[in-house]
Structures are given as C-alpha cells and as structure tokens.
C-alpha cells in the first residue's frame with residue numbers, strides 16, 4: 212500500500228513532503244491537502260490553492276537517476292498529468308515547456324520539482340472544480356470543470372495520476388531520457404515551431420522554438436539565426 216498523508220489544510224505539501232523525505236520515508240509517499248495556505252509555484256510565486264476545489268499533492272520519488280535527469284523528470288510528470296486528465300475527463304491538454312498544462316490556452320495545472328538530498332519531491336497542482344479565479348490570475352487560469360462543463364472527481368484524478376506517474380517514471384528509468392523527450396515533443400505544441408517570448412529574468416528573448424536538448428532544455432531560434440538554450444524561464448506565446 213502507498214503511504215498517503217492527507218490534510219484538511221496545510222502550509223505547502225512541498226514542505227511537509229521534503230520533511231518526510233529527510234526522515235527517510237519511502238518512494239511513493241504522497242502528501243496531499245484539500246487546501247494550502249502557502250501553496251508554492253515556480254520562481255517563488257504563490258500557487259492559488261482554494262479549499263476543496265483543486266488537487267494539491269507532492270510525491271516522494273526515489274529513482275535511480277543522475278541529478279542531471281531532473282529537468283526530464285519534470286517533463287515526464289507533465290506527460291503523466293496530461294494522460295491522467297485525458298483518462299478521467301476526456302480533455303486533451305497542451306504542455307508548455309517545462310511544466311505548464313494548458314486547456315483552452317489557459318493554465319489548468321502546474322508542476323514543481325525539488326530535490327531533498329537524493330529524493331525528488333514532485334509537486335502537482337491541478338485546477339479541478341474552480342468556477343472562478345482571483346482577478347490577478349483570472350485571465351491566465353482555467354479549471355477542468357470550466358473546460359469540460361461538468362464537475363470532475365478529484366479522487367479519480369489522483370488515482371489515475373499516481374498510476375500514470377509510476378508508468379512515466381518506469382519509462383524514464385528503463386528507456387531513458389530520449390524516450391520522454393520524444394513523447395513530450397509529440398504532445399506539446401510549444402516544443403518546436405512555436406513563436407514565443409521567453410522571460411529569462413535578466414532579459415527577454417523572442418524567437419521560434421526548435422526542440423529540446425538531450426537534457427530537456429528548450430531551444431529557441433532567434434531572428435538573427437542564433438540558437439539559445441533556455442535552462443529556465445517563463446515561456447509565453449507571441450500572439
């Protein structure tokens with residue numbers, strides 16, 4: 212049986228899962244909550260974690276991988292989330308490198324991966340049954356309920372997603388990074404041939420996506436012909 216620690220309300224499932232990982236809890240341990248008071252997104256942003264409507268959890272993964280596989284683990288988790296959402300709701304989501312799931316061009320789920328010594332803490336947040344969002348994110352965010360027109364089961368989604376995470380981790384460990392990169396490129400409209408802005412923090416670039424490197428980084432062809440490797444950054448469509 213998989214250990215599941217579920218809370219009515221928690222600060223962040225990332226923090227608690229990291230604590231359990233530091234205490235040597237096993238691979239597959241899940242920490243979830245109906246509400247997060249300090250949900251964490253990438254780059255220190257907050258993750259809106261309204262009570263009862265979203266799915267918020269972190270899983271401890273102990274995988275026989277080198278640390279340089281971490282970016283590809285993020286991509287594998289995105290693929291797992293796309294598969295689980297399709298299975299349970301019938302919705303087909305896009306993946307925006309590295310870790311945004313989009314439905315109807317708005318974000319419906321995000322993935323945060325952190326290392327705790329040799330353990331990976333895989334945090335997944337899915338907007339499941341929200342019917343509205345705070346003003347500051349309402350133009351960017353959507354939910355599976357809004358997109359499908361009906362309420363969705365968080366329990367079914369969690370069960371499908373935990374199975375799908377196992378499957379995609381097995382693919383990564385047994386078939387290697389290249390297989391996950393191929394799968395991501397096949398599913399994501401952002402991986403190749405998409406006109407984008409990328410916020411690199413100290414500067415912004417504009418260009419056309421040109422595939423992924425063997426380590427899972429995004430290649431962007433600038434208009435001067437130069438190829439930029441994006442290690443981390445916020446990718447947005449040029450519309």
Ligand code: BTN
Pocket residue numbers: 223224225247249250251252253256258266267268269310311320321322323334335336337
């Ligand atoms: C992002 O797209 O910025 C990543 C969002 C990750 C959110 C999830 S919700 C469960 C887990 N706990 C957190 O505090 N964050 C992740």
